[in-house]
Structure formats: structure tokens, C-alpha cells
Amino acid sequence: MKFRNWLTAASAVCAYVALAAGPLHSDPLKVGFIYVGPTGDFGWTYEHDQGRLAVEEAYGDAVQTSYVESVPEGADAERVLTQMALSGHKLIFTTSFGYMDPTINVAAKFPDVRFEHATGYKRADNVSTYSARFYEGRAVIGHIAGRMTKTNKIGYIASYPIPEVIRGINSAYIHARKVNPDVEFKIVWVFTWFDPAKEADAASTLIEQGVDVIMQHTDSPAAMTIAEEKGIHAFGQASDMKQFGPNARLSSIIDNWAPYYVARTGAMMDGTWESVDTWHGINEGMVEIGEFSDQIPAEVQTEAQAISDAIVAGNYHPFTGPLNKQDGSAWLSEGETADDGVMLGMNFYVEGIEGSIPQ
Amino acid sequence: MDLSSINPLLLIATMIAASMPIFFAAIGELVAEKSGVLNLGVEGMMIIGAVCGFVAAVETGSPIAGVFAAMLAGAALSLLFGLLTQLLHANQVATGLALTLFGLGLSALIGQSYAGIKPPSFPQIGFGTLSELPVIGALLFGYDALVYASAVLVVAVWWFLGRSRGGLALRAVGENQDAAHALGYRVVAIRMGAIVFGGACAGVGGAYLSLLRVPQWTEGATAGAGWIALALVVFSSWKPFRVVLGAFLFGGVTLLQLNLQAVGAEINPVYLSMAPYLVTIVALAAISGTGRGAHLGAPGSLGKPFHASG
CATH class of the missing domain: 3.40.50.2300 (Response regulator)
Known part of the structure; x- marks a missing residue:
């Protein structure tokens, strides 16, 4: 199984490199997402990706988003996150419970990069958590x-x-x-x-x-x-x-993540981002x-x-x-x-x- | 816990269905490996088979056409592998991995507009009154056509590899490519044939997944089945009938543990989930311990590049 994980990570990195190689113009804010499944799962990951698309829709050329799909939870996630942080992403959404420790570990190495971890409970100055009720x-x-x-x-x-x-x-x-x-x-x-x-x-x-x-x-x-x-x-x-x-x-x-992703990206842009713990339900429209x-x-x-x-x-x-x-x-x-x-x-x-x- | 609420006949029938995708993929890979080619692209060929079979079945309305399309698609992808490794001498391991990545990506692209569509249902073979016999009826006559095809296939592969001239040549190429070449066998041509056969089988395995087991298309639907098929070839120590046993074990244990959970058995599911892998380790240790097969039956030239000048 280890072999397969390694392979998945390799594929993830390839996919990522392809995405990151986009044109650089007027320094758009780079926002990264890592997904536990394929964007076409028509379930969990699909909805996160809809949220990513909403961010692009809302800010147009001012943001540049990229994602890596089917990233196994655990050490592979840490490699992918490190790669993302190194390539200039300033805000990274990690969208599965099992990315909790990798997110915290990588965040400690990159204090200037902001992380948002879904459904976990560990936070840091540059790590927020968010989940839906x-x-x-x-x-x-x-x-x-x-x-x-x-x-x-x-x-x-x-x-x-x-x-x-x-x-x-x-x-x-x-x-x-x-x-x-x-x-x-x-x-x-x-x-x-x-x-x-x-x-x-x-x-x-x-x-x-x-x-x-x-x-x-x-x-x-x-x-x-x-x-x-x-x-x-x-x-x-x-x-x-x-x-x-x-x-x-x-x-x-x-799950409707779009308003949250748009708001957090906005907070990054106007410099008001801070580490928070968000847990929204039906009332706020996240569920x-x-x-x-x-x-x-x-x-x-x-x-x-x-x-x-x-x-x-x-x-x-x-x-x-x-x-x-x-x-x-x-x-x-x-x-x-x-x-x-x-x-x-x-x-x-x-x-x-x-x-x-x-x- | 009430074990009596598990219907053993139904359980066996579903276990057989669960073992089919990895069986097809593994029997194909076995033939390729017997010829000395290690193709790690099984996962990629399976998923291409899954998506092409699905698309063809939906477009033509015929699941049989879907199976043939899957066969062709798997074979086409493996042909690419064959060209790269046999004619252009690319590294087999790296090419196989690349094939998997390519297959996963390409299948997502092809299947994009096919999510949420229901494929035509697979025809059951009618055995008339035979399938109404008690016990035997459910056990022997209640499956789809591909299950019977798999039985024919395993006998055919066993016969071909062990009893036919062509199979002897294929094994010779796999055991010692230089000797086979010196004897006048066309190493590259034989290997290309084995690779394409492997690809076609993996394609059928994929189609079984997307047309029968979970009749839908979802990205990444094979979820690692190709890698299990590769492990299965090693588990079977390159013997066709052991592939059947292994596929039943690997595919069936998952179902068995789900069934035990559903009736409330207090067994931690992780123990059952790791059972096939433990059995593989034990089997490998036992085989190597007998001294009969110090190399576990792996073909001598497995994974080695061949060049006629060599």
C-alpha cells in the first residue's frame, strides 16, 4: 500500500506542478487547496472545489487558485503542503480531517503562510480551523x-x-x-x-x-x-x-463552503486575516x-x-x-x-x- | 450478533462478484509477467477500461459492446507501454507508473460528462429451471456472463502457459530472454502480445467495476484495485489457479468483514481488512521456506530490458 501512496503523492505533485506553472502577472494572491478525493467525486471534494471556483469568480485576476486532488492523509499531505508553501501560496485550505497534523507541522515551518484546516481541532497563529455543523x-x-x-x-x-x-x-x-x-x-x-x-x-x-x-x-x-x-x-x-x-x-x-472561502480569501487580501475557529450550521448556510x-x-x-x-x-x-x-x-x-x-x-x-x- | 442472518449462498455469490475486477486484471498481468514484462500500469489500464466500457455501453445501449470497448481501450493503453518499453527501451517501472498516472487523468477527462448516468444493465444468462435448483442453482447458475467467461479464461491461460507450444515460448522468453533469442524466438513480438493481452484483461476488469459492481462512473473509481491485482500475481506465485483463490480471498474478505459488521459481530474491522495482506506474507514465507522455489516462481527475466544485440 505504501507504494500506492507514494504513487498518489507523485501524481499529486505532478498535477500540482502543472497547475503552478501558470503565467505570473501583477502578483495575484495564490490560494491553494488540497483534496482527499478527486474533484469529480460528486460528494465532499466536489463541493470544496465548487468553493474554490467561487473564489476565482469573486476575485477574478486578483487571485490564482490551484489544487491537488486525491492526496492521502498523512506524510504525503505534508510533502504536498510544503511544495505549495514553497511555490508562493499565501493561503492554503486543507480539506480533510486527516490533514490536521501535516497542516500544523508545515504551518510551523512557514509562519508567513496562512492555513485553513477543515474539520480539525488544532490551531496556531497561522492556522484557522473551520467546519460545518x-x-x-x-x-x-x-x-x-x-x-x-x-x-x-x-x-x-x-x-x-x-x-x-x-x-x-x-x-x-x-x-x-x-x-x-x-x-x-x-x-x-x-x-x-x-x-x-x-x-x-x-x-x-x-x-x-x-x-x-x-x-x-x-x-x-x-x-x-x-x-x-x-x-x-x-x-x-x-x-x-x-x-x-x-x-x-x-x-x-x-455542504456550502463558497461563502467561507470567499470571505477568508478577502480577509487575506485586505490584511484582516487572523486565526479563528469557525463552526457554522444551517443558520449561516454552510449546511x-x-x-x-x-x-x-x-x-x-x-x-x-x-x-x-x-x-x-x-x-x-x-x-x-x-x-x-x-x-x-x-x-x-x-x-x-x-x-x-x-x-x-x-x-x-x-x-x-x-x-x-x-x- | 446473529450470524444466521447472513445468507451464505448470497455471501459467496457477492464475494465472487467482488473478486472479478481484480481477477481479470491479475490474470492478464500474470501472462505479461510470465513473458518477462513488469507492467505497473494495471491501475491505469483498469480505469481506462472502466470509463471506456461505461461510455460505450451508455452510447450503444449494449453492455456487451461496453466490455469489448473496455478490452480495446485497455489493450490500446498497454500497446503504448509496449512501444515505449520494448521498442524504445524505456524503463519498465517508470513507464508503468506513468501509465497509471496517464490513465487516471485521461479517464477523468473522458468521463467528465458521464457522471450520474445509469448504464444499461448487464444481461443475466438464463439457465432456465437449472437456476431454480436448491443450493446448486444459486451457487452455480446465478451469475453474469463475465463470471463464466472468467472461468473459461483461467483454464485457457493455464492450458496455454503450461500445455501449448506458444506458452512454452512465452515462458522461455520470460525465464531467459537471451537463451530464447538464441533459439530464434522473437522476444519483442512475444512480449508485445503478452502486454496487449494483459491490457485487454485489465480493461475488462475495469468494465466489470463500472458496469456491474457499481453501475456508475466516478473519477478514480478503481481506488487502488490495480495495485491489489499486482500483489495478487505475486501472491499466486505466477500460477493461474492460485489467482482465482487469491482474488476470492482479497475481494471476499472485504465483503465478509462488512457482513460481520452489519450483523453486529464484535470483531474490529481492521483485523479482517489486513487479513489478505497477512496471508500474502505468510504464503510468500511458506513458499520460499520450502526451498522448492527460492525465487518464489518469479520469471527469471522479469523486468529486464531486452535488446537483440545484447
Whole structure:
């Protein structure tokens, strides 16, 4: 596998060199992006790249953006980032959780370069972090899933056991169970962000086990394709994914990074950039709920919309007590809501979910 | 945990389907390596096969046409490799790596406007009442045409390499290129044939991925399957039937661990995920330990450049 990683990095560097060799005129601000998957994944990376294009659109010739796609998390990312910093990029977005340590390491070597790391928790004077409150979206689709399932079994394709993914599972489960006490979650960990064949296998396996609604926390639309083929339901993840499952898709959680990327690039240009921690949700528009499918009954659509509206208005928090942890110990008392610190480090299931989180 | 909710027949059938892409790619690479050529571009040839097969199937409405297009596309890319390494004497390792990079990029370009399109579904072979037999029906008569083609292919490759004159020549070229040349075999021509065969097989493996396993086109869809196929050739110690076993093991373990997770077995998935690689190491250690094959069965001239003046 090492060989393959090396190769991917080599390809990444080649792609990068090709991009960096553009014409130099009046010193535009060079903004770099590194992606964990291909820009054509129609999921996570696709949306980040839409954000990059929005930056180009907003500032025209004043910026020059470049990206390196399919960069493995870990040491390869460090090489790519170093290369980017050396070639004059002043602002670099690192768009996957696994780039956290590489970003911090490279940032320490290049104090003049500003970094923005997505979904992590380590910051420095020249490293900001940003993420979206995907769990708010999970609350809405969890509710829909709980109402729509007929077998009372919901499948969940999880990537890596990190807090962000666990938070999503908990939020979806809490809201599915609230409307359907018999609901059961079948969770499969695939240990990859992007591997269409494996994601499809996971979906098929879940369907064989009687699941009739699938949620995913991986990047490709493979599970949506399988859901469409087998006649069950699924939700778009990161992108809308409607074209992959016109009948299967119920709704989607869409990541909209464009306003943030445009704002941060703007801050670089007028010299107001500073290290911040941004965590935006439905209210700020970083998380969008995709259009509801006609297959969802009107009353369920109204309920789901109400949850979304309440979150936007600040009247409702998806993690509101009383809630217990999986082992039955008390977590949140009646009316208490989870604070950001606990949510960022979430490493436990809530009561009712079966199975254990792989260590 | 309720293991009884896993249907063993269904599991075996899906494991076979999961092993097909790497099987096709590996059996092709095996023939190329037997002739002494190390082509590391399997991943690139697979993904070109995947995208060309997909595009052809969508445009013509015929998945069979897609498979043939994938075969041609894989063969065409491998021909490029053959020209560079056999006629222009480029380094095989570097050329193979470049082929993978080229294939990944070119496939993204070709597939750009094909995202979200559904390919025509693959016809099932009708065995009539045979497929309704209990157990045997599901186990033997429930697959797509390519699974049966793969069975024919492995027997054909085994026969060709071990029992035919042409196969003997191919192996001679792979074991000792200078001796084969001295005997009058046309080393470059034989190798070109083996390379193109390897490319065509890798193309079919790719098409299996984009037309059958995940009927869609996504950039980077092979996600490393080509590299697993390369490992598989070593695992099989260059023996065709062991490729079948290895493909089943490598492809099947993933499915097995997903199934175990779905029924709630408390086994950490990372252990099962690394199982095929552990087995490869154990198998290699066992083979080299017997003393029979100190070189693990690798062809003697594998990866060496050949020039007739040499």
C-alpha cells in the first residue's frame, strides 16, 4: 500500500506542478487547496472545489487558485503542503480531517503562510480551523429516516471512527428514535472516505440485512446508486446526488463552503486575516438541506422543515437532554444541551445504539 | 450478533462478484509477467477500461459492446507501454507508473460528462429451471456472463502457459530472454502480445467495476484495485489457479468483514481488512521456506530490458 501512496503523492505533485506553472502577472494572491478525493467525486471534494471556483469568480485576476486532488492523509499531505508553501501560496485550505497534523507541522515551518484546516481541532497563529455543523443536518434527515423506514432498520455507512462521524450517527439516531421507538441502526465502518466499490458493497450488505433507508458518511455516490437499483431510500451526502438516485433520494445534506472561502480569501487580501475557529450550521448556510423528495409525505416534510427552522432560530439544539450514553450512564439532564467542547471530542454512542465504536 | 442472518449462498455469490475486477486484471498481468514484462500500469489500464466500457455501453445501449470497448481501450493503453518499453527501451517501472498516472487523468477527462448516468444493465444468462435448483442453482447458475467467461479464461491461460507450444515460448522468453533469442524466438513480438493481452484483461476488469459492481462512473473509481491485482500475481506465485483463490480471498474478505459488521459481530474491522495482506506474507514465507522455489516462481527475466544485440 505504501507504494500506492507514494504513487498518489507523485501524481499529486505532478498535477500540482502543472497547475503552478501558470503565467505570473501583477502578483495575484495564490490560494491553494488540497483534496482527499478527486474533484469529480460528486460528494465532499466536489463541493470544496465548487468553493474554490467561487473564489476565482469573486476575485477574478486578483487571485490564482490551484489544487491537488486525491492526496492521502498523512506524510504525503505534508510533502504536498510544503511544495505549495514553497511555490508562493499565501493561503492554503486543507480539506480533510486527516490533514490536521501535516497542516500544523508545515504551518510551523512557514509562519508567513496562512492555513485553513477543515474539520480539525488544532490551531496556531497561522492556522484557522473551520467546519460545518453537519449534525444539524443529520437531525433533519434522521427524523425523515425514522418516519420513512418500514422495516425499522436504518443503515449507516461510516468512514473513520472520529468525533465528527460519531456525532452524525448520534444525531441521526436520536431523531430517528424520537419518531420511531422501534428503529434500529446498523452501522458499518468502511475505513475509507472514498472507495466506490467498497461503499457499494457496504450498501448491498446493509440491504441484505433488511435495511430500507441508508445514510452515509463517505464521499462517493455509490451507495445512492445501489439504493436506486434495489429500490430503497438514501440521502445525498455532501452534494445533492439527485442524478444518482432520482427515486431513492429523499433529501440531502449539502455542504456550502463558497461563502467561507470567499470571505477568508478577502480577509487575506485586505490584511484582516487572523486565526479563528469557525463552526457554522444551517443558520449561516454552510449546511444546506436538499430539496425534499415527493416521496416524503407532506406532514413529514413539514415536521422536518420545522426542525430545520427551529435550529436556525436558535430554539432547538439537536443534542438536548435527557440523553444517556450507550452504557446507560447519564450524559445530559432534562433540557440541558451539549456544549461545543463535548461535541468536538465525542467518542461514545448514545443509549440505544447497538455495537461498539472500533478503536 | 446473529450470524444466521447472513445468507451464505448470497455471501459467496457477492464475494465472487467482488473478486472479478481484480481477477481479470491479475490474470492478464500474470501472462505479461510470465513473458518477462513488469507492467505497473494495471491501475491505469483498469480505469481506462472502466470509463471506456461505461461510455460505450451508455452510447450503444449494449453492455456487451461496453466490455469489448473496455478490452480495446485497455489493450490500446498497454500497446503504448509496449512501444515505449520494448521498442524504445524505456524503463519498465517508470513507464508503468506513468501509465497509471496517464490513465487516471485521461479517464477523468473522458468521463467528465458521464457522471450520474445509469448504464444499461448487464444481461443475466438464463439457465432456465437449472437456476431454480436448491443450493446448486444459486451457487452455480446465478451469475453474469463475465463470471463464466472468467472461468473459461483461467483454464485457457493455464492450458496455454503450461500445455501449448506458444506458452512454452512465452515462458522461455520470460525465464531467459537471451537463451530464447538464441533459439530464434522473437522476444519483442512475444512480449508485445503478452502486454496487449494483459491490457485487454485489465480493461475488462475495469468494465466489470463500472458496469456491474457499481453501475456508475466516478473519477478514480478503481481506488487502488490495480495495485491489489499486482500483489495478487505475486501472491499466486505466477500460477493461474492460485489467482482465482487469491482474488476470492482479497475481494471476499472485504465483503465478509462488512457482513460481520452489519450483523453486529464484535470483531474490529481492521483485523479482517489486513487479513489478505497477512496471508500474502505468510504464503510468500511458506513458499520460499520450502526451498522448492527460492525465487518464489518469479520469471527469471522479469523486468529486464531486452535488446537483440545484447
